[in-house]
Amino acid sequence: MKKEPILSVRNLKTYFYTEDGIVKAVDGVDFDVYQGETLGIVGESGCGKSVTSLSILRLLDEKGKIVDGSIIMEGKDLLKLSEEKMRSIRGNDIAMIFQEPMVALNPVFTVGDQITEAIVLHQKTDEVTAKKMAVDLLRKVGIPEPEKRVDEYPHELSGGMRQRAMIAMALSCKPKILIADEPTTSLDVTIQAQIMELMKELQREYGMAIILITHDMGVIAENSDRVVVMYAGKAVEYAEVKTLFNDPKHPYTWGLLHAIPRLDIEQQRLYNIPGVVPNPLKFPKGCKFNPRCEFAEEICRREEPELKQIEENHSVRCHFWEKVEEAKRAEVGERV
Amino acid sequence: MKPFVRIENLVKYFPIRAGVFKRIVAWVKAVDNVSFDIYEGETLGLVGESGCGKTTVGMTLLRLYEPTSGRIIVEDDDTTYYFLPGIKARSYLKKTYVNKFTKMVRDSGSIDDAISSLDGVDKKYAEIFFKRANGSPQAFISILLRGREEKRKQFRKNLQIVFQDPYSSLNPRMRVKSIVGEGLITHKLAQGNKEVVEKVSKTLEDVGISSDYLYRFPHEFSGGQRQRISIARSLAVSPKLIIADEAVAALDVSIRSQVINLMRDLQAEHKLTYLFISHDLSVIKHISDRVVVMYLGKVVESAPKSILFDNPLHPYTKALMSAIPIPNPNIEKKRIILKGDVPSPINPPSGCRFHTRCPVATDICSAKEPDLVEVGPQHYVSCHLVKEGK
Numbered sequence: 001m002k003k004e005p006i007l008s009v010r011n012l013k014t015y016f017y018t019e020d021g022i023v024k025a026v027d028g029v030d031f032d033v034y035q036g037e038t039l040g041i042v043g044e045s046g047c048g049k050s051v052t053s054l055s056i057l058r059l060l061d062e063k064g065k066i067v068d069g070s071i072i073m074e075g076k077d078l079l080k081l082s083e084e085k086m087r088s089i090r091g092n093d094i095a096m097i098f099q100e101p102m103v104a105l106n107p108v109f110t111v112g113d114q115i116t117e118a119i120v121l122h123q124k125t126d127e128v129t130a131k132k133m134a135v136d137l138l139r140k141v142g143i144p145e146p147e148k149r150v151d152e153y154p155h156e157l158s159g160g161m162r163q164r165a166m167i168a169m170a171l172s173c174k175p176k177i178l179i180a181d182e183p184t185t186s187l188d189v190t191i192q193a194q195i196m197e198l199m200k201e202l203q204r205e206y207g208m209a210i211i212l213i214t215h216d217m218g219v220i221a222e223n224s225d226r227v228v229v230m231y232a233g234k235a236v237e238y239a240e241v242k243t244l245f246n247d248p249k250h251p252y253t254w255g256l257l258h259a260i261p262r263l264d265i266e267q268q269r270l271y272n273i274p275g276v277v278p279n280p281l282k283f284p285k286g287c288k289f290n291p292r293c294e295f296a297e298e299i300c301r302r303e304e305p306e307l308k309q310i311e312e313n314h315s316v317r318c319h320f321w322e323k324v325e326e327a328k329r330a331e332v333g334e335r336v
Numbered sequence: 337m338k339p340f341v342r343i344e345n346l347v348k349y350f351p352i353r354a355g356v357f358k359r360i361v362a363w364v365k366a367v368d369n370v371s372f373d374i375y376e377g378e379t380l381g382l383v384g385e386s387g388c389g390k391t392t393v394g395m396t397l398l399r400l401y402e403p404t405s406g407r408i409i410v411e412d413d414d415t416t417y418y419f420l421p422g423i424k425a426r427s428y429l430k431k432t433y434v435n436k437f438t439k440m441v442r443d444s445g446s447i448d449d450a451i452s453s454l455d456g457v458d459k460k461y462a463e464i465f466f467k468r469a470n471g472s473p474q475a476f477i478s479i480l481l482r483g484r485e486e487k488r489k490q491f492r493k494n495l496q497i498v499f500q501d502p503y504s505s506l507n508p509r510m511r512v513k514s515i516v517g518e519g520l521i522t523h524k525l526a527q528g529n530k531e532v533v534e535k536v537s538k539t540l541e542d543v544g545i546s547s548d549y550l551y552r553f554p555h556e557f558s559g560g561q562r563q564r565i566s567i568a569r570s571l572a573v574s575p576k577l578i579i580a581d582e583a584v585a586a587l588d589v590s591i592r593s594q595v596i597n598l599m600r601d602l603q604a605e606h607k608l609t610y611l612f613i614s615h616d617l618s619v620i621k622h623i624s625d626r627v628v629v630m631y632l633g634k635v636v637e638s639a640p641k642s643i644l645f646d647n648p649l650h651p652y653t654k655a656l657m658s659a660i661p662i663p664n665p666n667i668e669k670k671r672i673i674l675k676g677d678v679p680s681p682i683n684p685p686s687g688c689r690f691h692t693r694c695p696v697a698t699d700i701c702s703a704k705e706p707d708l709v710e711v712g713p714q715h716y717v718s719c720h721l722v723k724e725g726k
Binding site: 044045192193196223242245246255260262264270273277 | 385386558560561588589590591592593594596597600615616617618619621622623645655656657658659660661662663664665666667671673674677678
């Protein structure tokens with residue numbers, strides 16, 4: 001029995017046409033999102049993970065263009081919809097929460113105003129009912145004294161409370177998909193734990209799908225079902241979470257997993273991925289990772305590898321993924 | 337092992353001013369009675385959430401802030417009065433040492449008894465007071481104040497800092513050579529341009545930056561490279577202690593591991609002592625020898641790394657550890673979720689400051705503040721319940 005994905009992204013390409021040249025921020029990303037599941041998108045800064053999420057909602061500025069690919073949600077290609085249709089999807093079917101709740105919330109309106117705006121717009125209710133719903137939502141996301149808080153301004157709330165208010169706003173129309181772009185990055189770890197727990201609870205209750213974008217491998221491991229690893233605008237590996245962490249096939253994924261200090265195992269020395277993330281205006285030829293890859297050969301510098309499916313639910317973009325695995329195993333021995 | 341730095345009862349309050357006359361209406365109790373040692377050659381990890389005062393401890397240790405009270409002893413010298421204006425320095429020395437020594441002699445009657453009952457910096461200063469100054473407060477104070485300019489310079493040379501944000505901590509109008517070389521010139525560690533260039537190049541190579549980049553500006557470098565330049569700047573004057581204040585927090589994963597490895601290599605090579613301040617327990621675990629955990633201006637637990645991570649005792653340490661996401665989906669762990677936010681340091685909770693969020697708090701916790709007590713070898717915990725063995 002195969003589940004139908006609620007959202008399928010295929011070969012998405014988003015380019016920015018800047019004065020300095022074309023920035024291929026997203027250049028070939030494929031993934032499926034299933035109902036009630038969490039898809040994690042992980043990568044370092046500049047890898048295109050945020051632009052991917054903005055492309056799904058078509059929230060790019062005038063320099064950014066989606067040049068290729070398709071984003072299918074329930075049989076409709078979001079890229080072909082009119083702007084008016086898209087507006088009825090944003091905030092209603094697909095909602096988003098951002099990294100910086102202080103920037104994402106409007107400082108001159110109360111929290112209640114900002115939540116009711118979406119409710120009134122999408123559910124065609126009157127203000128009074130909408131406000132009642134806002135109070136209920138705030139209670140649901142664990143804000144104490146919601147009757148009082150609903151009339152407060154964002155600056156009166158702490159960081160964690162603001163993020164909860166953002167979640168309340170995103171949930172106001174019971175979206176089918178929630179995109180969370182680094183939702184806990186600016187928060188302390190104890191608050192991060194609270195917010196992630198809240199999101200899991202709400203996901204169980206509403207059955208929505210979550211696209212979780214983060215740079216933190218730990219957050220990914222604990223909260224997602226499937227993972228896309230991105231590097232320089234491309235999806236380099238796509239797998240179920242356990243497969244990805246237990247059996248990474250792309251040298252970049254492997255490197256990332258061994259470059260992080262960990263609480264669960266003893267490490268003598270962290271693995272070094274040499275070099276830096278390439279400048280998006282001057283991406284290397286061939287495989288984008290080749291200048292930093294210890295397995296790179298002539299073909300890697302010449303030819304861009306395809307995203308190959310190597311087993312069910314596991315694809316990787318590397319010419320030598322088989323070799324990589326053998327070599328890594330030999331080198332590392334029994335690490336974990 | 338002897339402590340390189342000893343921080344005793346450090347307090348730092350910041351005033352909050354309001355109204356036309358900028359009266360002080362309240363105090364932010366950023367650091368409230370914190371004591372710990374940093375041993376020579378070790379890495380001490382200082383960990384806590386935002387607002388716990390970890391950065392303030394680092395800044396006060398460096399005297400970028402003046403402490404409200406407390407003592408900061410570096411290599412058996414009290415450095416607390418180094419940066420105070422003359423009158424304040426005198427009154428500090430009188431209050432801390434002269435009064436104490438004269439009272440001790442009055443009580444015990446014998447100078448030798450008084451000296452032998454002391455240790456460390458107190459003993460050293462008592463000897464100066466009784467032997468070199470013959471018990472005269474004036475002479476004692478002027479001995480200590482003599483050459484204060486030179487002492488300050490040594491202090492500044494020996495203690496260096498690397499800041500969190502490599503974008504704002506390098507002057508955008510200065511070239512790398514001037515950024516790294518400035519300290520060399522100030523401390524007269526290099527004479528003439530040729531020697532400065534030589535030493536700067538050497539330091540840059542040490543941190544993995546090509547010396548071809550000597551005359552570039554900070555904006556021409558990536559975040560990781562800038563952090564390397566920051567490290568080179570502090571390293572150039574051959575310091576003994578480097579305070580790394582969230583030095584790797586702003587860096588990407590692959591760059592972060594490069595910088596962490598670099599810092600460990602430099603430590604071995606130059607016999608450095610680190611005070612590593614971070615909110616990230618995984619990084620702290622990787623790099624530290626001993627760990628101090630802070631919460632709302634207080635030390636709640638401190639221990640050698642292996643003891644702390646194998647057997648955390650304070651409920652806050654436990655919660656903090658359980659909140660760290662582990663990059664391993666095979667581990668199912670029990671998570672302690674703390675309720676609520678960190679309270680404001682302007683009006684901290686009574687008793688134990690953690691009791692408002694503590695999952696196991698009892699009545700005594702809100703009534704009485706727990707002391708930091710030794711529960712095992714070098715393992716200190718500040719909690720009523722741990723003390724009772726629960």
